[in-house]
Amino acid sequence: MASWSETIVIDPEIQGGAPVVRGTRVPVSVLVEAVAAGDTVDEAASAYRVTVDQVRAALGYAAELVRGERTIALPR
Numbered sequence: 001m002a003s004w005s006e007t008i009v010i011d012p013e014i015q016g017g018a019p020v021v022r023g024t025r026v027p028v029s030v031l032v033e034a035v036a037a038g039d040t041v042d043e044a045a046s047a048y049r050v051t052v053d054q055v056r057a058a059l060g061y062a063a064e065l066v067r068g069e070r071t072i073a074l075p076r
Contacts, residue, residue, distance in 0.1 A: 007057035
């Protein structure tokens with residue numbers, strides 16, 4: 001599978017700059033939500049007419065975003 005950086009693009013002219021699968025208008029968020037809702041990677045790929053590797057790239061992109069987040073606990 002190609003790295004997510006070769007598959008996921010951000011272009012202000014496509015979907016308002018939301019990350020999408022290269023060559024499509026399919027947002028990463030739609031693919032991640034489909035898998036989170038219980039679709040298999042194969043089902044999500046079929047439903048949105050992308051490849052399994054493209055769905056995996058979207059998941060990889062989302063994982064990297066979460067990995068980069070930092071949470072600061074505030075006192076109550």
